[in-house]
Amino acid sequence: AARGRGGSDRDLRFGRVAVAVSIGQLVGPLVGGVILDWAEQAGLDAPTTPVFLFGAALGLAATGVGATAGAWAAAGEVRTDGAEPRPSVASMLRIPGMRHALATSVAVLTAVDLLVAYLPLVGRERGLSPAFVGLLLSVRGLATLASRLALPVLMSSFGRRMTLGGNLFAAGLAITALSVASRPAVFLALRVVIGFGLGVGQPITASWVAGQAPVGRVAAALALRLTGNRAGQLLLP
Secondary structure, three states: OOOEEEEEEEEHHHHHHHHHHHHHHHHHHHHHHHHHHHHOHHHHHOOOHHHHHHHHHHHHHHHHHHOHHHHHHHOOOOOOOOOOOOOOOHHHHHOHHHHHHHHHHHHHHHHHHHHHHHHHHHHHOOOOOHHHHHHHHHHHHHHHHHHHHHHHHHHHHHHHHHHHHHHHHHHHHHHHHHHOOOOOOHHHHHHHHHHHHHHHHHHHHHHHHHHHHHOOOOHHHHHHHHHHHHHHHHOOO
16 A cells, blocks of 8 residues: 555555455444344353454454465565665654654554443443444444545545544544443444544554655555554553
């Protein structure tokens, strides 16, 4: 997605990748909630076991697809002639806008992870069924899918800065309201706002980082972004 032309074209390519992720975020929690509901009604001693087995099967299938994909041989990026020294991590972090893009990416991913981790606990506290909690997670995935499909229109109408900042601000307000919500309909409405708002974060920040990277170091910059994401997933929860 990072190869080829930059600017809005790169934003759209990362948006397409993010759409595929959103489909998984839509289907997975919904199916997982239904399986968990069935397991509890069946009186299984460990009702979460079938959900984990379902996830393991999907993981093995994805591993098989990735291991046999023919696109890897054609992958790569334009290399420099070796005259320029390789930029270090410190030098890439000094590139204008790079630290802002990395910090935004970490914040968005951590918000999503915390919602996935704690929403089932909040739902249980409010008396919501596992299937309904799965529905809430899938609603977020559906709203995220909608925002990523709408990304070309949003970008052309408002630009990258307004699209990213406005959506994340709205999502932050909705997350705050989620902590005091009690009615199922309110939960659903807030999840739509959260899903739509956070959905633009990952594709835009990925394109942002790729666009700021020196020629021939796009992969390194994206790897730096992934490292920052994993550090956030480790430390912030």
